Amino acid sequence: MxxxxxxxxxxxxxxxxxxxxxxxxxxxxxxxxxxxxxxxxxxxxxxxxxxxxxxxxxxxxxxxxxxxxxxxxxxxxxxxxxxxxxxxxxxxxxxxxxxxxxxxxxxxxxxxxxxxxxxxxxxxxxxxxxxxxxxxxxxxxxxxxxxxxxGRVEEGEASSEPPADAARLSLGASETAVWSRTTGSRVLPATGVLVLAAGLVVGITTGWLSALPMLVTGAPLALLTGARVTADRRGITVAPTFASWPRLNIPLERIAEAGNRPVSPFREFGGWGYRIRPGASGIVLRTGDALVATLATGKEFVVTVDDAATAAALLNALADRERRTPAGG
Incomplete structure (x- = not known):
């Protein structure tokens, strides 16, 4: 070479x-x-x-x-x-x-x-x-x-900036609003089922001790069918669809601006689930529209979910009001 x-x-x-x-x-x-x-x-x-x-x-x-x-x-x-x-x-x-x-x-x-x-x-x-x-x-x-x-790639060679004129919902001084949607993955449950099936075959033919890693890995993957994404005065909250824990919260005061754009989990994050890469982290369960929050640190938090534009507009309005209110009160 x-x-x-x-x-x-x-x-x-x-x-x-x-x-x-x-x-x-x-x-x-x-x-x-x-x-x-x-x-x-x-x-x-x-x-x-x-x-x-x-x-x-x-x-x-x-x-x-x-x-x-x-x-x-x-x-x-x-x-x-x-x-x-x-x-x-x-x-x-x-x-x-x-x-x-x-x-x-x-x-x-x-x-x-x-x-x-x-x-x-x-x-x-x-x-x-x-x-x-x-x-x-x-x-x-x-x-x-x-x-x-x-070699390394300088930041900005493959970056996507959120729109500078991101939309804001019109909220009154004392008015509040909550946006909530569920999002799901087809890849993770299917992968979990395949891993579980392989574990069962290995357990029957070779022994259950050999199959244990596959069973332990496959079970949680098969159950990762979706998450509920909420945008409100607390910021962005993501929790499993059928449980309240574990949950992930990005407080409103950490959000500089919110927007939305299409996201490809594998191409941009190397896979599905909770992902971390330089300059960004998030929960990416499928390909498509995503809520993208630019944080005060300059990094991004991404969640793939439908109607992300509405969630972004609400977060921008709430964040603006938070910044205008002394001490956030």
Missing amino acids: PRTRHLPVNARRSLVTVTPSLLAAAGVLSAFLSLRDRLPGRMATHIGPGGEADGFSGQGSFLAVALGVLIGDAVLFGGLVHWMRTNPGPQRVIAVIGGAVAVLTGWLVVAVLLANADVDDPESVTLPGLQAALAFGAAAVYAALGWLIC
């Missing part, structure tokens, strides 16, 4: 993600072709925890799977890096992970090919633990280098 400093940040990050996958695929293919005559027809393709072979396949299927995984890594992570170009913090992490996974995969595939060379019985194939350690070490080194190559 020569002269990467002269490339735009997004181009550098794409190279950090995709280049290791392509080089690893070329290395695997080259190693396979050079060793093909020395490889058994039935290869040891999976090495168990003890370093001994416990999975086998033919030469062609092993090569196809290995190349498919490496090319798939380039397509998947390369696509994510391009899609997340407006969210530079998570984009940098995804770029480094994609490249490191390719380095790790390529190293281990070549090690398996070398371990199969010149063996008569594939069940006798072993892979020393040192190879795994070297593979993870190489991935870690590449991750560190990739992190530096990716």
Whole structure:
């Protein structure tokens, strides 16, 4: 990757993600072709925890799977890096992970090919633990280098400022109002159900102790069906739909201005749920309209919810009145 400093940040990050996958695929293919005559027809393709072979396949299927995984890594992570170009913090992490996974995969595939060379019985194939350690070490080194190559993005390159002329509701001096809506997620419950289902399968086939992490993770995800968002004189309050706790509150005095805009959870925050990234935090449960509060610190608090414009107008009116009232009284 020569002269990467002269490339735009997004181009550098794409190279950090995709280049290791392509080089690893070329290395695997080259190693396979050079060793093909020395490889058994039935290869040891999976090495168990003890370093001994416990999975086998033919030469062609092993090569196809290995190349498919490496090319798939380039397509998947390369696509994510391009899609997340407006969210530079998570984009940098995804770029480094994609490249490191390719380095790790390529190293281990070549090690398996070398371990199969010149063996008569594939069940006798072993892979020393040192190879795994070297593979993870190489991935870690590449991750560190990739992190530096990716570089930082100056604030403002991918920022969205709230409108300066945000709307205000017309409220009398003693008039008050409350806005409240529920918002939900389809991704989190679906993910929770899938994780729970996988945990049940693992529990039945392998043992409930092995399935415990999946069950513990899947249950709360399946129950995260929504939240109630309230805007009033207390500021912004977000609580689970079917419970009053835990709740999150952004006091009115911390809100400099409120607005609304479309939000993509994965592209802007790297996922769903309660998210934190440089310059912003919030509860993003779906793609679409969001209430965006610019805080006195300059950071943003975001909640994805319908009719966010009305909530923003109410908060702006209440905040203006709060600032005009001595001591907030």
